[in-house]
Amino acid sequence: MIRLLLGILGEEHSGALRRTVALMVARSAAEGLSYALLVPLLRALLADDPARAWLPLGAFAVCVAVTGVLSHLSAVSGFRCGGELSRALHHRLGDRLALLPLGWFTPARVGEVSGLTSRSVMAAMSVPAHRLQPLISAVVVPLSVVAVLFVFEWRLALAALAAVPLVWAAHRWTGRSAAAEDKEQARRSDEVSGRVVEYVRAQPVLRAGNRSGERFRLLDDALTARWRSDRRAALAGVPALLGMSFTVRAAFTAVLALAGALALDGRIGGAETVALLILAARCVDPLLSLAELGAVMRSSRGELTRIQAVLSEPPLPVSGESAVPEGNAVALTDVAFRRGDRTVLDGVSLSVPEGGRLALVGPSGAGKSTVLELVARFHDVDEGTVRIGGADVRDMDEDTLMSRIAVVFQDVYLFTGSIEENVRLARHDASAEQLREAAAAARLDEVVARLPHGWQTQVGEGGTALSGGERQRVSLARALLKDAPVLLLDEATSALDPRNEAGVQEGLEALVRGRTVIMVAHRLHTVRQADTIAFLDEHGRVAEWGGHDELLARDARYAEFWRIATSGAA
CATH class of the missing domain: 1.20.1560.10 (ABC transporter type 1, transmembrane domain)
Incomplete structure (x- = not known):
């Protein structure tokens, strides 16, 4: 004992x-x-x-x-x-x-x-x-x-x-x-x-x-x-x-x-x-x-x-000397990832040039969110490599990797505390002006303005004191404040109503300019604005890859997805 x-x-x-x-x-x-x-x-x-x-x-x-x-x-x-x-x-x-x-x-x-x-x-x-x-x-x-x-x-x-x-x-x-x-x-x-x-x-x-x-x-x-x-x-x-x-x-x-x-x-x-x-x-x-x-x-x-x-549980292995990325291009090469007996991704190869935008689409369970998690190294791949700026994410220390990545996931979790404290999690040393700019881009300033206690409003455990859309705005403001060169967006505007989504989308457009972006999205305008679109099938493989018009012309899986999404929007 x-x-x-x-x-x-x-x-x-x-x-x-x-x-x-x-x-x-x-x-x-x-x-x-x-x-x-x-x-x-x-x-x-x-x-x-x-x-x-x-x-x-x-x-x-x-x-x-x-x-x-x-x-x-x-x-x-x-x-x-x-x-x-x-x-x-x-x-x-x-x-x-x-x-x-x-x-x-x-x-x-x-x-x-x-x-x-x-x-x-x-x-x-x-x-x-x-x-x-x-x-x-x-x-x-x-x-x-x-x-x-x-x-x-x-x-x-x-x-x-x-x-x-x-x-x-x-x-x-x-x-x-x-x-x-x-x-x-x-x-x-x-x-x-x-x-x-x-x-x-x-x-x-x-x-x-x-x-x-x-x-x-x-x-x-x-x-x-x-x-x-x-x-x-x-x-x-x-x-x-x-x-x-x-x-x-x-x-x-x-x-x-x-x-x-x-x-x-x-x-x-x-x-x-x-x-x-x-x-x-x-x-x-x-x-x-x-x-x-x-x-x-x-x-x-x-x-x-x-x-x-x-x-004694082994953490993700850390290389002795941290690799330094040269640039902010992202590339996945022959990536395979499994959860238990289930293969989530199988032989996935994707690349996003520095400043490019990649949209991931496909059916539920195709592994779209998993791609974002692998880029952020929330898991290690079972096969293949994930690189940022030519450096394998497994060879980068946590501080180096996370300083280059901002993540906005669909499920937002806020810590008990004020709105300001939750936004400042991204950068504790941010100035008041930087905080206001990030809030304005995410349209969080509108929320802060109508709350009695403003920035000091307590969000409750897990953010339960705020609505889903308000929590998403806090998450977006947090990513905007971090100002990282690589953005991972997983249905970033999914919890916003149409009127406010348009405003937040403008802020995101300002944010993504000049940055490398990988997004998971079903909203039509979001998909169309991507430079490249990758369609992942139900087996976790890249079924199609190319621009929006190019994929529509092929009249294959992506075109079918687009027709269904368009008819639903109509």
Whole structure:
């Protein structure tokens, strides 16, 4: 457990944990020594001259005082270490999640990530703060007592020591019998978290179907499965707890019987017998607590293992020396990309000269948005290359790549904060004039002007305080403010009404001038304004490539798409 914690924390944050463990071991050793002093103390008190008890009594008092001081220091250190652990884990998880490819973030990961950043981190934090001291005491105090027994009566010490492997075997059996159930509990808990998020997001659909008052079956099933998993885990732990309790009590009974036999045989005195039995009895409680502590620590270890698994997930590989693009042309060569068993793109080759505009059209699921994601290196290609300015995006560091790209996706996410803060995410150092120009180009200034708090209007979690069109304008203003030479637009005006779309389109025209643009669009005027159009078919292949008039003249897939779109517009 401690090694696992040290590995997760890394050298930067491991010092606090090492100090905490050292203090806890010292505290437990001092407690064990105080119990050891009971032997000479009771021997002196029950002897003919009780006045000799002052020296062991003074030593006992000093040990108790030292134990109290160390208890305070170790408790404070444990809480501080827990806080440091929580902060370090949140930072490390955040840093790692930011480096993982988007393909890692499947819908099933929603509950897992939520559980990691809440339940798992809290479980890890509680180890040094609450759980480590009882565990260390349960191990160190009995070992200290056994060491004292060797000093005063080696036969009792051997009897107590013989029980150690039995107790350890029972403890291991307890852990193994419940390990599988612990893993199942964690999986069910993640599923419940994901279903709760899904239930909240599904409220518009449920209410539109007049089913808001009904129980959500998927969430209900997940909760029921979690309850059954908890019940199985509790039942599975009963035999192990009983076995541990029986082993500890049987070992104490054996030591008690041996002590009685030695006392009756006259090999040890009455005072020593009483003192040694008190010492042996003191071992029972911490050893009995090992079963419960083991279950708690096993659960914490499982959470730590889950955190370590995420921290060990390989990020997108980074080249040792970052390549520097020469220009802003974009080229995809023989690109293949797969999600699981499904081939999304197959042998795609596309090129956009610097300052050119490429429109991607085709049926849903053809991989149009995936092309944008590969250019931005949200994923790595399975085959082929993606280049910007002649440099492979895999050879460019993140700062170099992202400084050249501005992205506007169809699904806009805004962070909790003001409109201004969300726009400034693109450039924190932008001037007020640059901010206003970007807002005017995206027609965001109209939104800001009619809101009571203007730029300081809070957008809510995910931007829920704004309409879909208003969120899209914030996203467009953000891209405009970044002023990157390569633009990736995925249905950039899809959430705008026709009147405002025309205004935003004017701003986009000013933005794209002189820049390399790859756009996914179904709007007719957007497609026609592209220099080149690529039609991707349902198999993720480039079926056609050329200018608008040229593709219409071929009267193939693109022409059919155009006729359908034109008739729909009519």
